[in-house]
Amino acid sequence: MAGLTLHKTDFFAFSTQSVAVADRYPQSVFAEHTHDFCELVVVWRGNGLHVLNGRPYRITRGDLFYIRADDCHSYASVNDLVLQNIIWCPERFRLRVNWDEMIPNMAQQRAWRLSSQGMSQARQVIGQLELESARRDTLSQSMAETLFLQILLLLQRHRYLPEQIEGQETEGGALDRLITALAGSLSAPFDLEAFCAVQQCSVRTLRQQFRQQTGMTVGQYLRQLRICHAQYLLRHTAMRISEVAMQCGFEDSNYFSVVFTRESGASPSQWRQREEGSASEPVLTRAGL
Template identity: 65%
Template sequence: MPGELILRKADFFASPDQAVAVADRYPQNVFAEHTHEFCELVLVWRGNGLHILNDRPYRITRGDLFYIRAEDKHAYASVNDLVLQNIIYCPERLTLNLDWAAHIPGLHGSHWSPHWRIGSSGMAQARQVISQLEHESNRQDVLSGGMAELLFAQLVLTLSRHRYATDNLAATDREALLDKLITALAGSLNRPFTLEAFCVQEGCSERGLRQQFRSQTGMTISQYLRQLRICHAQYLLQHTEQMISDIAMMCGFEDSNYFSVVFNREVGMTPGRWRHRSRVT
């Protein structure tokens, strides 16, 4: 397409042989839709933003993990203190004898589910490996490339061990309270969520949890859940023929009129207009 933004290997890798590198985003600013000549792993450390991947919106925050293929188009919008890291890599340059496709969704045509979550324990382990990987990928000695690839393999396996589906509350049994809350919210898109009941179940302070959530994500709990529901509604409006009233119910809004008011406030247009525009652009 004319004017399509493509991120080139030569601009991000130190040499034509380098297989992997780390691209910090402290913070990640608004970034126009683009594709790459390489693949990347995206791990979100804090803050929030809107990640639009292949026309699907995702409200992202701490612990979100994405596997991005070279041909995927994505963009970042509505960012708020969004801190993430991109681990970029060229599959054809990897030399280590590892079944990479078994651990990286979408690689070489393997089953692809782009969006996952990583709990606090997995994030801590990944952060250590990424720090070492970044150090090695910036070195120029004869062993740095091999060391970087070994660390990338360790990172890929660490993420494979600790990742879980975004709404899989059972997977967070041993994770931090904030991980459990974010996962519970992702699993409550089509039904009411009561923070008081969650806190009783977990034996925690509601006030303290509210403060912790806002500190890490930059949003209130209700804002985050509302935006998750709106993102889900946008996907359904674009990719299904469901009536708007039915989509409202599927996204946790019992009153379709109220849904339209909230959608208009968050997106800047009515659900019907957004559906029409998303299908003609």
């Protein structure tokens, strides 16, 4: 269990407020914690390490998380990380809506991605929600819940699984599809030039756009995704280090160990031993920039 618990009395302006917006411009390093309210996290720019229930996620523009009150998470290795948290107390809702139907089964799937089109639409409604939710009158609070419902529906329409390329919207373009393609290339080589040829876009332009939005190069982001996946496998499976290396796109286990040590501050075997000895500690990874 996390040592820090965030309480609704510190984050909601008044006792009947059911939903609110908490801006993080930027999000700084934040220790492992839980809360007595629920949280929706939308990442707008930059990058960082989000550790959710012991699983590390290298996050950047478009990442989306649904966080339950009893979930344990933290932020580390942040680099110009800009996000918004929409927080809510289910027991305070006034509108008679089956809210559970609006939110994915969080016991199975917490991490999603949001398309560029979805980000643009959601940002506008979140801005309206931020204004309405701060007002104390009953009508404004009902309006805030209505806007929150609209956001949840928008997310249903525009979200997709991190590695799911099929079915993505074309609006928002190659950047969305590139980030998705990288998430699906953890164990296989990735050829940016071949990707751009298929997408009929400029390699140079896409590289620049990626760096501007994420704060990383394409190679740095893919390496961080692979290291996060390696950390997960080392912690939650009995795979040998050579097998973990192969699963994470490294044919040479010695080179994998060198890269892992540089990015994580410990060798794979040391990291596994540390995690086995202290399963509740947050997983910390350097930005590697």
